[in-house]
Amino acid sequence: MSSLFSVDWRELFVPNLSLVELFVRGSIVYLVLFGVLRSLPSRQLGSLAITDLLVVVLFAEAAQNAMARDYTSITEGAVLIGTVIFWSYALNWLGFRFPAVQQFLNPPPLLLVEKGKLLRRNLRRELITEDELMSQFRQQGIEELADVKAAYMEADGSVSVIPEKPRSVAYRTLKRDVVTKGAE
The missing domain is CATH 3.30.240.20 (bsu07140 like domains)
Structure with missing residues (x-):
């Protein structure tokens, strides 16, 4: 009965992997997936088709293990979320500052x-x-x-x-x- 209410605080917050390794893994996966999605045509005319949703779900599943192997702590999850947010912001900032980057990120009409x-x-x-x-x-x-x-x-x-x-x-x-x- 006591095991129902016990919490392993160390496992909950102390990462099993290096935080730098998590950032590098997350960065590589984010940038590769960005490149793959950027190379696909914009064919769906502004809508999200079932096939697009399937691709996103499968990418998420495949990317999860590539980004962190088997992570279990909240800290590791937070680092991966922070990495994705960092790259999203960084690419938008680079696109805003440099027109050549913007043309790569968002193709011209x-x-x-x-x-x-x-x-x-x-x-x-x-x-x-x-x-x-x-x-x-x-x-x-x-x-x-x-x-x-x-x-x-x-x-x-x-x-x-x-x-x-x-x-x-x-x-x-x-x-x-x-x-x-x-x-x-």
Whole structure:
């Protein structure tokens, strides 16, 4: 009964591994996984698909042992979490300070449509079908490819669209007509 309430404080807080080894292991795994994920296309158009979630879960499982072998103390877990946070912040800081690093971390927008014409080479590069792209256009209120002046795949996987005829002009005209009629 006493074993139910006893705590091994030494095992709870004293690491079994060197903290420097934990930092080095965590750093290597983080940077390798970052490189692998960075090299994959942004194909999911800003959404998280089941396959993406599966990749993240499997990466986490595979990376756990590579980062720390069999760690058991809270201190070791805290060092690994701190390492991941450190690299996340460090890469964002480097990207903010140095434009060349920013271009590596977040690729520039990729032109998918220019003057109503699909750039099939760029669609293939991102593994996007014409149907998927047209679905994105419809969600933004655009029915025809000819109505698209330009469309870009952004670094986050979303598609930004510049319509051939800006909607704001039609909206302003409509609003002006409504205001004029309301004043009569």
